[in-house]
Amino acid sequence: MTRRELIATVIVAAIAFPLVFVFAGAVADAHARATEAPFRAVLGNARFEALMDGQGGVPHYLGASLLAPDFTLPEQSGGEWELSDQRGKVVVMNFWTVTCRPCIQEMPTIELLADITKDWGDVEVVAVSTDRNWAEVEAIIPKNSGITSLLDAERKVVTDAFGTKLFPETWIIDKSGLVRLRFDGAFDWASPVALDLIRAYR
Numbered sequence: 001m002t003r004r005e006l007i008a009t010v011i012v013a014a015i016a017f018p019l020v021f022v023f024a025g026a027v028a029d030a031h032a033r034a035t036e037a038p039f040r041a042v043l044g045n046a047r048f049e050a051l052m053d054g055q056g057g058v059p060h061y062l063g064a065s066l067l068a069p070d071f072t073l074p075e076q077s078g079g080e081w082e083l084s085d086q087r088g089k090v091v092v093m094n095f096w097t098v099t100c101r102p103c104i105q106e107m108p109t110i111e112l113l114a115d116i117t118k119d120w121g122d123v124e125v126v127a128v129s130t131d132r133n134w135a136e137v138e139a140i141i142p143k144n145s146g147i148t149s150l151l152d153a154e155r156k157v158v159t160d161a162f163g164t165k166l167f168p169e170t171w172i173i174d175k176s177g178l179v180r181l182r183f184d185g186a187f188d189w190a191s192p193v194a195l196d197l198i199r200a201y202r
Contacts, residue, residue, distance in 0.1 A: 038197040042183065061182035068173045069161040076134060076141070076149035084177065086124050090201045091173040092117075092189070093126040095158045098136050100167040102186040107140055112190035113198075114146035122175070122202055124148060130155050130167075174201045 040048045043060055051062040068083060068091075075081040083091070094110050096103035107127070114125035126148045129137045134151060141149045158164045162171070170189065172181040180201055188194060 035200070038193050038200060039181075041193040042187065042197055059184040061179065064174075064178055064180060066179040068171070068177050068179050069157075070177075071157045071161055073128065073150040073152055073157060076137065076143060076145075076151070081126075081148060081150055083173070086173075087177060088175050089122050089124045090175060090198060091124045091126060091171075092198060093128060093171045093173065094189075095128050095130070095162070095164050095169045095171075096167050097130045098140055099131075103168040104140055106168055106186040106189070109187070109189045109191070109194075111141075111145060111147055113194070114148075116190060116195065117198070118146055120202070123198060126150060128152050128158055130158050172198065172201060 036048070039062065043051065043062065047060055048062070051060065056063075070082065070084045072080050072082045092113065094106075096107065098104065110125060110127055117123040117125060125146070127141060128150045129141075130152050131137055132153055137149060137151060141147055152158050162169075166184065168186055170183045170187065171179060172183075174180050181197070
């Protein structure tokens with residue numbers, strides 16, 4: 001290689017390496033933004049940034065260090081349902097009551113989510129009611145619903161174990177049993193952005 005060729009190679013390398021570095025950074029940033037997009041859309045940019053900075057509390061929770069407390073509750077279809085039996089599935093769990101108007105308004109989206117995800121095979125959509133009996137629950141969730149409907153009349157799970165006081169509240173628990181997201185308030189859980197968010201944990 002001649003001296004002129006060597007100088008040309010050095011110049012090209014000096015120009016190319018920073019460009020490659022900038023391009024790689026842009027690709028990584030675009031990937032991160034794409035991954036964050038559903039969370040930002042659901043939680044809002046300000047609350048997403050706060051949660052990423054470690055600011056917990058209300059509203060919402062986002063993390064990967066909190067193991068969901070195990071529990072067993074009676075199921076509307078008969079028998080008992082245990083959270084730890086759902087390992088290997090993403091559990092979308094909604095806490096609600098018939099006295100909560102936003103809960104009732106939100107419930108059709110929970111029902112639609114259960115219908116959409118039934119063929120996915122690894123998502124369980126659960127509604128935990130704190131009402132007094134199944135008759136009250138069945139005014140909103142019929143027995144033939146695709147939702148796994150549970151009853152916690154004494155609030156030993158909803159309030160004592162999970163600390164919920166206001167409804168509706170929706171929890172996403174990953175396949176290992178870790179709480180990944182708590183959403184405080186009503187939301188359209190059958191919307192494309194909600195489906196993208198749930199897919200992120202599959």
